[in-house]
Amino acid sequence: MCRLMGYVSSSPESFGEVVGENLQEFIELSSVHCDGWGITTLNRGDDIARLVKAPEIARSSDNFKSTLNNTNSDGALMHFRWATSGLPVSDENTHPFTHGGYTFIHNGAIYPPAALDGLINNKYKPFIKGDTDSERYFYFLLTEIDRDGLVEGITSAIKKLRQFDFSSVNAMLMNGTEFVTICEHDPKRKPDWATDGYYDLYYKVSQRNGGSEVVVASSGWDQSGWTNLPNHSILIADRAALTVKVLTV
Numbered sequence: 001m002c003r004l005m006g007y008v009s010s011s012p013e014s015f016g017e018v019v020g021e022n023l024q025e026f027i028e029l030s031s032v033h034c035d036g037w038g039i040t041t042l043n044r045g046d047d048i049a050r051l052v053k054a055p056e057i058a059r060s061s062d063n064f065k066s067t068l069n070n071t072n073s074d075g076a077l078m079h080f081r082w083a084t085s086g087l088p089v090s091d092e093n094t095h096p097f098t099h100g101g102y103t104f105i106h107n108g109a110i111y112p113p114a115a116l117d118g119l120i121n122n123k124y125k126p127f128i129k130g131d132t133d134s135e136r137y138f139y140f141l142l143t144e145i146d147r148d149g150l151v152e153g154i155t156s157a158i159k160k161l162r163q164f165d166f167s168s169v170n171a172m173l174m175n176g177t178e179f180v181t182i183c184e185h186d187p188k189r190k191p192d193w194a195t196d197g198y199y200d201l202y203y204k205v206s207q208r209n210g211g212s213e214v215v216v217a218s219s220g221w222d223q224s225g226w227t228n229l230p231n232h233s234i235l236i237a238d239r240a241a242l243t244v245k246v247l248t249v
Contacts, residue, residue, distance in 0.1 A: 001191055002095065002107040003029045003080040003218040004201070006172045008179045008239050010211030012043070012072045018215050025221035027068075030058035033080035036094035037064050040103040041073035044239045045176045047101035053094045055081075075179060075239060077172055079105040084133070087113065092130035097138045099127060102175050104141070106134040107199070107218060108168025108185060115164050116140045141173060150178060151247070154234060158184050158249045168199045172216065179237040181216045183229045184249070202226035203235060205244055212242035 005026060007018045016023050030037060038053030058064040058080055068078075079095040087093060095105045110116065110133040117125075117136060124139040144160075145153035154173070161169050161184065168185035185199035203216040204226045214237040217223065229235055229246065237244050 001033065001082045001084070001109070001167075001198075002105070003033045003220065004078075004105050004107050004170065004172055005215070005217040006075075006077040006105070006174060006179060006181070007213060007215040008044070008075045008174075008237050008242065009213040010074065010242060011209075012074050013213070014071045015068055015076065015078060018213050019217075022222045026217065027059050029218075029220050030080040033082040034058075035083040035089045036079075036081035037061065038079045038081075038094050038096045038105075039064075039067050039071060039076060040096045040098060040174075041071055041076045042101075042103055042174055042176065044074050047176055049096075049098045049101070049103040049174075051096060051098055051103070053079075053091065053096065055089045055091055055094050075174055077103055077105050077174055084109045084113070087131050090130065093132045093135075095134060097135050099124070099138070099142065102138075102142065102173060104134075104138040104171065104173050106137055106169070106171045108166060108170055109133060110137060110161070110169065111165040119143065119160065121146065137169065137171065138173075141171075150175075150180070151234075151236060154180060154182065155247075155249050158182065158234070170199060170201060170218075177239055179214065179216075179239060181229065181235040183231055183233050183235070185231060187231070199231075201229040203229055203244070205242075214242060214244055
């Protein structure tokens with residue numbers, strides 16, 4: 001189980017500038033989601049994501065603080081990992097994952113972790129370095145996107161995933177032209193200690209300093225004024241126009 005955050009904006013910014021003073025509340029969630037942190041930046045139009053990650057607690061990591069403070073991009077993802085039982089805490093298992101101009105983060109679990117192996121194009125299998133269902137989920141999405149295109153491929157993937165055993169396949173996928181958030185989860189399979197809404201995702205579209213911003217994040221901190229992203233839907237942010245559409249899947 002994990003915490004997710006991502007944004008796209010008109011001009012390069014940091015997470016602190018986009019999110020504001022409540023960002024520290026989100027960072028405090030890493031005290032529970034403590035098995036790794038990662039940040040990728042991917043500027044609009046680029047095909048290479050810059051990645052920094054480590055299998056350690058974000059809130060007490062000097063490397064995390066430095067990376068966060070030096071993030072200056074018009075698109076970025078941030079992830080705090082709470083490892084699924086039985087999966088090692090390691091650099092290879094720490095999100096985000098990147099490949100071919102895409103970067104990806106996931107919250108939830110697909111059982112067993114290798115359940116999607118048979119649906120991943122053979123060309124991607126040599127790139128799988130870790131043990132997680134999340135990394136396999138990423139390459140499964142890329143397989144579907146290769147065949148059907150971005151939106152149609154993601155939609156097809158979600159429908160196929162419903163045939164599998166999972167708690168949540170909430171995820172964020174970004175490339176140089178789009179930022180996509182998947183909201184697909186079983187609310188009954190939240191952690192025993194968590195309150196209702198653990199898997200909820202919220203988004204905010206705003207204008208600031210003459211530009212636009214779209215930010216999406218997991219729950220558990222103050223998101224007053226944000227909009228709930230419905231379960232069984234995807235949010236697509238066009239990075240050029242900074243427009244948002246939400247599709248039911």
